[in-house]
Amino acid sequence: ELKVEQNPLFLSMQEGKNYTIYCNYSTTSDRLYWYxxxxxxxxxxxxxxxxxxAVKQEGRLMAxxxxxxxxxxxxxxxxxxxxxxxxxxxxxxRETSGSRLTFGEGTxxxxxx
Amino acid sequence: xxxxxQTPSHQVTQMGxxxxxxxxxxxxxxxxxxxxQILGQKVEFLVSFYxxxxxxxxxxxxxxxxxxxxxxxxxxLKIRSTKLEDSAMYFCATDIQNTGELFFGxxxxxxxx
Numbered sequence: 124e125l126k127v128e129q130n131p132l133f134l135s136m137q138e139g140k141n142y143t144i145y146c147n148y149s150t151t152s153d154r155l156y157w158y159x160x161x162x163x164x165x166x167x168x169x170x171x172x173x174x175x176x177a178v179k180q181e182g183r184l185m186a187x188x189x190x191x192x193x194x195x196x197x198x199x200x201x202x203x204x205x206x207x208x209x210x211x212x213x214x215x216x217r218e219t220s221g222s223r224l225t226f227g228e229g230t231x232x233x234x235x236x
Numbered sequence: 237x238x239x240x241x242q243t244p245s246h247q248v249t250q251m252g253x254x255x256x257x258x259x260x261x262x263x264x265x266x267x268x269x270x271x272x273q274i275l276g277q278k279v280e281f282l283v284s285f286y287x288x289x290x291x292x293x294x295x296x297x298x299x300x301x302x303x304x305x306x307x308x309x310x311x312x313l314k315i316r317s318t319k320l321e322d323s324a325m326y327f328c329a330t331d332i333q334n335t336g337e338l339f340f341g342x343x344x345x346x347x348x349x
Contacts, residue, residue, distance in 0.1 A: 165327065168339075213279070221269070222269065223284060229278055
């Protein structure tokens with residue numbers, strides 16, 4: 124059974140600071156996703172990482188993937204209040220031709236002024 | 237404008253009643269999925285659907301659940317006899333195989349009393 128673990132689960136940080144969210148998974152995977160979710164809202168796709176060593180950046184967020192270590196990171200640079208949300212990583216393990224995502228527990232990020 | 241449209245946005249029902257949740261996916265997408273998220277918890281895979289049949293389902297997707305695409309457009313999730321523990325946000329998602337993009341709808345919140 125594929126397990127996906129995120130840490131930390133709760134993160135409170137000051138504006139302007141940097142921090143990293145970690146996502147470990149238990150078996151080999153075809154791709155890894157990072158999503159953002161605001162309270163009561165849907166899942167907003169942030170990044171899709173397809174191969175070992177993949178690095179993607181969008182604004183203050185940067186995601187990387189190490190398939191050998193089964194680890195992905197989401198790095199936050201110079202946090203701002205608007206980044207407050209819950210961040211999920213999800214691993215795609217395709218048994219059939221379709222997708223099947225296993226999500227982590229989520230990291231609830233609060234950025235304080 | 238959302239690319240995957242779900243209705244209703246919120247439904248309240250009595251335990252034991254049947255519920256149908258609807259999704260209008262992007263027209264040229266081939267794979268359709270249902271995920272659910274119990275309040276405050278992680279997102280869980282329910283079922284994938286391709287070429288008018290179930291491709292894969294999780295252990296959550298028991299005999300009380302069914303999916304269909306009756307008119308080639310709407311993709312529906314039916315819960316035959318709702319239980320209290322079915323209360324959750326239900327997300328529809330679609331993708332084109334191998335593009336790496338999975339689009340989630342806005343979600344349908346189901347409350348079972």
